Amino acid sequence: MSSISRRSKYNNTIESNSAHDTEEAGVNLSQMVKCGETVLLTGPLGTGKTTLVRGFMRGLEYLGRVRSPSFTVSNTYDSKPPVIHIDLYRLTDPDDLIVLDLEQQSENNITIIEWGNRFDKTETLADWRVKLEWDDQLSTKRLITIQTTKI
Numbered sequence: 001m002s003s004i005s006r007r008s009k010y011n012n013t014i015e016s017n018s019a020h021d022t023e024e025a026g027v028n029l030s031q032m033v034k035c036g037e038t039v040l041l042t043g044p045l046g047t048g049k050t051t052l053v054r055g056f057m058r059g060l061e062y063l064g065r066v067r068s069p070s071f072t073v074s075n076t077y078d079s080k081p082p083v084i085h086i087d088l089y090r091l092t093d094p095d096d097l098i099v100l101d102l103e104q105q106s107e108n109n110i111t112i113i114e115w116g117n118r119f120d121k122t123e124t125l126a127d128w129r130v131k132l133e134w135d136d137q138l139s140t141k142r143l144i145t146i147q148t149t150k151i
């Protein structure tokens with residue numbers, strides 16, 4: 001269990017039955033996360049991490065395209081506040097995170113990291129942790145657990 005799990009004041013699990021529900025969870029999350037905070041998204045392939053980010057960005061009234069930044073590692077959306085969307089799935093060398101550290105220290109944006117539990121280094125950055133789970137891959141049902149020590 002990570003330290004944030006033990007210390008969390010806010011620990012809420014919701015059931016999502018569709019991509020739309022997961023987007024709505026992202027909208028709701030966007031109303032709680034503050035500028036300067038970092039959100040780690042965890043969960044197996046295809047559980048809806050990027051879908052949740054899409055809802056998060058809609059909640060910030062961002063109208064541009066939201067896609068997994070798998071090939072660029074990070075996307076920056078010029079929302080208010082700006083959001084840095086990182087995907088660590090293809091990153092194999094934790095030393096490459098040095099480049100990302102500069103961005104993550106910024107107080108002037110929100111950082112959202114898919115596969116955020118891939119390296120210990122990113123684990124420690126978490127202000128918010130969102131875990132997506134499914135029962136079986138044929139169902140659209142997901143469990144989404146949101147934890148934070150920030151509220």
Ligand SMILES: Nc1ncnc2c1ncn2[C@@H]1O[C@H](COP(=O)(O)OP(=O)(O)OP(=O)(O)O)[C@@H](O)[C@H]1O
Pocket residue numbers: 016017018019020021022043044045046047048049050051052068114139140141142
């Ligand atoms: N309840 C649900 N929540 C989210 N997505 C769902 C749900 N039910 C079905 N889907 C579908 O599952 C897919 C989720 O894809 P998405 O890219 O968001 O997952 P991901 O976790 O970001 O994947 P990856 O690990 O490849 O980054 C979409 O095609 C979406 O329509």
Ligand SMILES: [Mg+2]
Pocket residue numbers: 049050051068114
């Ligand atoms: Mg994704």
